[in-house]
Amino acid sequence: MTRFTPQFLDEIRARLRASDVIGRTVKLTKEGREFRGLSPFTQEKTPSFFVNDEKGKFFDFSAGKSGDIIGFLMETQNLAFPEAVASLAELAGLDLPKSSPEEEERARSAKGVAEANLEAAKFFREQLTRKPGKHALAYLEQRGVGAAARGAFGLGYAPGDRTALRDTLMEKGFDLSCLVDAGLVIRPDDGEPYDKFRDRVMFPILSRGKVIAFGGRALSRSVSAKYMNSPETVLFHKSATLYGYDRARKKLKDDTPLLLAEGYMDVIALDEAGYAAVAPLGTAVTEAQLGLLWRVCDEPVVCLDGDRAGQKAAFRVIDRALPLLAPGKSLRFAFLPEGKDPDDVLRGDGAKAMAQIVAAARPLAEVLWAHETEAHPQTTPEQVAGFRRHLRDRLAQIQDIDVRRAYQHFFTDKLRAENGAAGPRTGGRPPAAGWRPEGARGRPSSGGFRPFAPPLSVSPALKAVNLNRTDARTVTEALLVLTLVFHPSLFKTCEDEIFALELVDPNLSALLGHLVSFVVECETLDRESLENHISRVEKHQLTFAHWRDHKRLRLERFLRPETDDDQARQGWLNALSKHRFDGELAAEVDEAARSAYRTVDEERLWREVIRHRTRLVNDSKPDGG
Secondary structure, three states: OOOOOHHHHHHHHHHOOHHHHHHOOOOOEEEOOEEEEOOOOOOOOOOOEEEEOOOOEEEEOOOOEEEOHHHHHHHHOOOOHHHHHHHHHHHHOOOOOOOOHHHHHHHHHHHHHHHHHHHHHHHHHHHHOOHHHHHHHHHHHHOOOOHHHHHHHOOEEEOOOOOHHHHHHHHOOOOHHHHHHOOOEEOOOOOOOEEOOOOEEEEEEEEOOEEEEEEEEEOOOOOOOOEEEOOOOOOOOHHHOOEOHHHHHHHOOOOOOEEEOOOHHHHHHHHHOOOEEEEOOOOOOOHHHHHHHHHHOOOOEEEEEOOHHHHHHHHHHHHHHHHHOEOOEOOEEEEEOOOOOHHHHHHHOOHHHHHHHHHOOEEHHHHHHHHHHHHOOOOOHHHHHHHHHHHHHHHHHOOOHHHHHHHHHHHHHHHHHHOOOOOOOOOOOOOOOOOOOOOOOOOOOOOOOOOOOOOOOOOHHHHHOOOHHHHHHHHHHHHHHHHHHHOOOHHHHOHHHHHOOOOOOHHHHHHHHHHHHHHHHOOOOOHHHHHHHHHOOHHHHHHHHHHHOOHHHHOOHHHOOOOOHHHHHHHHHHHHHHHHHHHHHHHHHHHHHHHHHOOOOHHHHHHHHHHHHHHHHHHHOOOOO
16 A cells, blocks of 8 residues: 655645535535535535635534545545545646555555455355355344345355355456455365355445455354454454444434444344444454544444343443543443343334333443442442542543543542532532422421411521621632642642532632643643733633732731742642531531421521531530630
8 A cells, every 4th residue: 555645645735725625525605715515424404514725624513523635535435545545646636656566565465355355245145045045044034134134234145165155256267365365265284275154144344335354154053153254354454343334324313323232133133223333343342443433423322231241341341432532422331131132122122112222321421430339339438448549540541631520520429429418519509599498488398287387587687697608618719729829739739639629609610610721731830820821811810819819818828829839738738628628517507407497487497507507616626726
C-alpha cells in the first residue's frame, strides 16, 4: 500500500476546493464566507451542514461530524483512506506516488486475497442451494433465517469434501499460494493441502463492501470447534473487525441505537427485526472494536445474557471501555432473560419483548456501580475505606478529565444517597421556601388523624434567630474558594477534595467551577493567572472582590498569600471539615423540621428547629469550650 506523505496530501487539499468536492454530493448555498446545505448523514430538514473553503473542512452540526475532503469521501462513499486519496488525486490531476517493491507486493497479495474471497463467497452461496447443502439450508430455515436474510448477508455452505473449494478456485486460475494466503486452504508440512472450512454454514465478513474473511458454523456435533473464523490475513484483522458492521452503519438512524450482540445469528435476527447490529468475532471486545462502535453511534447498546457469564462479559467490556470514555461517548447494557440470546428472545417472545429490553438498557455508570457495590461489602469502617479507595482507582482509569470528574460526582451522589443524605449533592440544603409536608396547614398527616388547628403567626424575632445559619456557612464556602486562589498549590495537593466539593451558594459555586475548568487546561498555575482568569467574567470578579474584602475572611491567617503552603493546606482542610459538618447539621435540621411540621404549629416548629440546632452546636464544641 502506498504511503502518502503529508506534502502529497496537502497538495491535494490545495488543488481542490472543499465546496467543489463536497458540492458534487451535497447541494450547497453560499452564505458569506461559508457554504450551507442539508446534512448527507441525517434526515434533517433545516440545513446545519457547513463547508468552509478557507479551512478546507466541513462541519455537520446535526450529525456531530467534521473533517476534510478526504474524510468526507471516506464517510459518504464508504471508501478506505487510500481509495479516497486516490479518487481525489485523480480529480486534482495528480499522479499517485510510486510504491516501494515491498508495498507493491503487498498490494498484489491483498488484491489476490480479495478476489479469492469473492469467488469463495459465490461458491458457498451456490452450494447452499444444491443437494450437498440441503441440511445446511434446513438448519437456517429452522433458525428462522429466510431467503431475504440469507441473500442480504450472503450466507452459504462449505461442503464436507476436503478439497471442493480448493479444486474449484484453482480451476478458475487461482494459485495455491493465494488460497493459502487468504486462509481458505490449509497447507500442512506433509500431505495434501485441504479446505479450511468443511461442512459448515458460511458467514462472509465484509469491510467497505469487500469480503475480507469468513466465519463458519459446524453442522456436525462431532466437531470440536462449533464456530471457526478465517485466520489473520493481509485483509483481515480479527481484533479490528465487527461482523455486520458494513450493513449496520448504513442502517443506523438518528433514533435507533447500535446493538452489540455475541454472534452471527444474533446479528441476523436483530437485523431482520429492524435493528442495526454487530458482533465481535469470538473474542472479548477490543479497543479497536469500541472505536468502530463510537464512530457511528454515541451510546451503543451491549446485549448480553442475564446470567453470571453475561454479567462477567459486561464487566470485561467496562474494563476495556473506561480508559477510552470521552464526552458523549459511552455504552449501555441490555441484559436478556437468563439463558437467552437476542435470537431466542425474538423467535420465542417477539419483537415487542426485545424492544422493551433495549429500551430498559442501563448506562455504563449504573452497571459499574452495581458491580462494585456487590463485589465490595461495606459492613465495617475498614471495608468502607477500602471500597472508596477502589472507587478512586476506578476513576483513575478514566483518561478524559471531564468524564472522570462527572463519574466522581456520580459516585459521590451514590454514596450520599446510600448514607441517607437529603438528596444528591445538595450539601444538606434546607427545604425550599414554601415546602410543606402533608399536614402542615391543618390537614391530617400520613401518621394518623389530627384535629384541625389554624396555623399561628411566627414572630420576626424568633425567625431572626436562625437567619445567620446560612450566612455563616457561606462565609466558610467563601473561605474555601478564596484560599484556592491565594494558594494554587492546593489544586495539586487536595485535588480529590476540590473536585468533590459542592457549594450551596450559587455565586461561589459558579466561581469554583470557573477556576477548576481553568486549572484543568492551563500549564502554569499561579495566583496571578487565576486572578486574571477571574477578571474575565464580571460576575465572578464581583463575587471574588466582595469576599476578598470581607472582614470575617481577613481574620483567617491561612488564607493570606504570605502563609506557608503547608499551613494553608491544613487550614483549608479544617475549613472543609467545618463545611461538611455544617452540611450534616443542615440535614439534621431538615429532619427536625419534618418532625416538627407534624405538630401543625408554626411557632412550635421554629422553636423545635432552634432548640435542635442549639443542641447540635453545643454537642459539637470541645470540652470546656
